[in-house]
Amino acid sequence: MTITRRSISLALALLLTLLAAPALGEAQQPPTDIVMGYLAGDDAVLNPFLCNERDLLSINQLVFESVVELDSQQRPVPLLADNWTVNGKTWTFKLRSEIQFHNGIEFVAEDVVESYRRFLQAGSKNPYYGRLSLIDSMTAVDAFTLQVKARYEGHLTLYAMTFPVVQRGTATDALPRGTGPYWYIRYNQGNSLRLERNPLWWKKQPEIESIVGVRYYNTGDMLEALNAGAINCLSTRSPSAAFSRKLAKLIASDYSTTTYEMLIPNLKDSSPMSDVRVRKAVMYAIDRATLVSNAYLDMAQQSEVPIIPGTWLYESQSAVYYHSPERALTLLNEAGWTDLSGTAKLGRLRNGLVTDLKIDIVTYVEANSSVRKNAADQIAANLRAVGIQATATELSRSDFSSRVKHGDFDLALVAVNLSEVPNLFPLFSANGAVNYSGSHTAEMDQLLQRTTTAVGEDGLKQAYSDIQLHIVDRLPIMGLAFRTGTVLSTRTLAGLSGMREYDALNGLEFVKK
Numbered sequence: 001m002t003i004t005r006r007s008i009s010l011a012l013a014l015l016l017t018l019l020a021a022p023a024l025g026e027a028q029q030p031p032t033d034i035v036m037g038y039l040a041g042d043d044a045v046l047n048p049f050l051c052n053e054r055d056l057l058s059i060n061q062l063v064f065e066s067v068v069e070l071d072s073q074q075r076p077v078p079l080l081a082d083n084w085t086v087n088g089k090t091w092t093f094k095l096r097s098e099i100q101f102h103n104g105i106e107f108v109a110e111d112v113v114e115s116y117r118r119f120l121q122a123g124s125k126n127p128y129y130g131r132l133s134l135i136d137s138m139t140a141v142d143a144f145t146l147q148v149k150a151r152y153e154g155h156l157t158l159y160a161m162t163f164p165v166v167q168r169g170t171a172t173d174a175l176p177r178g179t180g181p182y183w184y185i186r187y188n189q190g191n192s193l194r195l196e197r198n199p200l201w202w203k204k205q206p207e208i209e210s211i212v213g214v215r216y217y218n219t220g221d222m223l224e225a226l227n228a229g230a231i232n233c234l235s236t237r238s239p240s241a242a243f244s245r246k247l248a249k250l251i252a253s254d255y256s257t258t259t260y261e262m263l264i265p266n267l268k269d270s271s272p273m274s275d276v277r278v279r280k281a282v283m284y285a286i287d288r289a290t291l292v293s294n295a296y297l298d299m300a301q302q303s304e305v306p307i308i309p310g311t312w313l314y315e316s317q318s319a320v321y322y323h324s325p326e327r328a329l330t331l332l333n334e335a336g337w338t339d340l341s342g343t344a345k346l347g348r349l350r351n352g353l354v355t356d357l358k359i360d361i362v363t364y365v366e367a368n369s370s371v372r373k374n375a376a377d378q379i380a381a382n383l384r385a386v387g388i389q390a391t392a393t394e395l396s397r398s399d400f401s402s403r404v405k406h407g408d409f410d411l412a413l414v415a416v417n418l419s420e421v422p423n424l425f426p427l428f429s430a431n432g433a434v435n436y437s438g439s440h441t442a443e444m445d446q447l448l449q450r451t452t453t454a455v456g457e458d459g460l461k462q463a464y465s466d467i468q469l470h471i472v473d474r475l476p477i478m479g480l481a482f483r484t485g486t487v488l489s490t491r492t493l494a495g496l497s498g499m500r501e502y503d504a505l506n507g508l509e510f511v512k513k
Contacts, residue, residue, distance in 0.1 A: 072498030
């Protein structure tokens with residue numbers, strides 16, 4: 001008999017499930033309401049200042065709370081803060097009183113300041129580090145008053161206050177104390193964890209009393225454990241879960257991630273994509289509904305702009321590019337591309353010579369998945385249907401980067417990981433980290449700057465509306481979709497809401513038994 005890591009992992013999951021359930025006559029053994037699977041490395045830690053495992057970050061959201069949270073539309077709203085005022089770049093947060101950490105110590109402003117300092121010290125590998133760049137300094141004025149000096153004057157600063165708050169005396173512990181609805185009882189690093197509901201929580205007590213987490217090495221093993229009944233639920237964004245989402249015995253709750261799929265146009269004069277009419281024609285030619293269904297296996301959400309649809313900053317009027325080969329052909333004809341040979345292939349005359357309309361689409365290998373290659377192939381087929389001679393090439397990441405850097409492409413199909421903070425500077429500023437097309441205009445700079453200075457919810461919403469409408473009009477990028485994840489469960493988890501990539505279990509504290 002051959003013993004594999006998979007068989008060991010599944011056996012361990014079954015054992016933990018049995019151990020978690022109370023044995024007959026052992027009333028003192030605490031029951032387990034939910035057994036969930038999670039992915040993590042052998043050296044994964046739960047301490048939020050050091051944790052960077054996606055599944056553990058979601059579990060941590062059940063343990064630690066923040067001064068400001070994002071609601072179901074990802075709008076910043078008070079959590080540990082009762083209210084706030086702003087004067088220029090100075091924000092004053094009045095914190096809730098009579099909130100206790102899991103160890104019974106009262107929550108005060110100094111805990112927020114110490115948590116802020118710890119996240120800064122943790123460095124850029126921590127997922128909360130980036131948003132803290134919106135803060136210049138933070139001071140505890142008194143026990144329940146926090147003063148924040150912001151980098152910008154605008155409402156955007158509130159996103160910076162969504163980092164987890166830890167009781168300062170436990171900041172270096174393996175299992176620090178938070179104020180959330182659950183607390184950690186144990187963590188067997190590399191194997192399992194257990195949470196139980198926090199009797200000191202300042203809101204209504206959760207009905208789910210305890211949660212056991214079982215670690216897996218890969219999504220395939222975790223899905224097998226779910227189907228075998230070794231676990232009750234899991235969260236994943238892997239395309240391998242697409243089939244499982246359709247099984248009648250499983251309940252799926254989908255959520256958007258910050259992974260944005262888009263086409264980068266080559267804006268140099270040597271490429272036909274330098275003409276905005278051609279870019280618009282390509283957007284009309286792509287059947288994005290079929291693309292999401294077939295290539296992305298229904299694990300994506302259409303969006304022409306890098307703001308998640310359904311969130312409060314999304315501008316619905318930016319959804320302008322429906323599938324219309326007729327509209328695409330009209331725009332291509334306006335740009336001078338016509339069927340000169342009667343072969344349904346577009347071209348144009350230049351200096352007495354016929355130039356064919358050719359578009360080279362490049363993309364890169366996605367580990368253990370053919371999703372991106374399939375997407376590039378379908379886009380190429382959509383373009384050929386309107387007379388464009390389109391080809392799709394899958395490259396290694398290094399070759400892809402080289403081709404894009406040297407402008408040896410027309411369209412590049414790429415995914416970028418955006419932030420929960422709606423910061424679009426990396427995509428569109430002159431030196432933006434993911435501004436692969438090199439697009440840069442004074443008008444875009446002004447629109448970006450407005451997102452940092454807009455005051456109040458209405459001002460910020462208008463600033464983002466204007467920038468989204470500009471994006472779909474000028475198409476410095478050609479947006480396709482946000483990738484999605486899913487929570488799969490063998491039981492009803494009604495109560496989950498406002499879920500997102502690093503908070504896939506949001507609302508679990510309100511799920512009924």
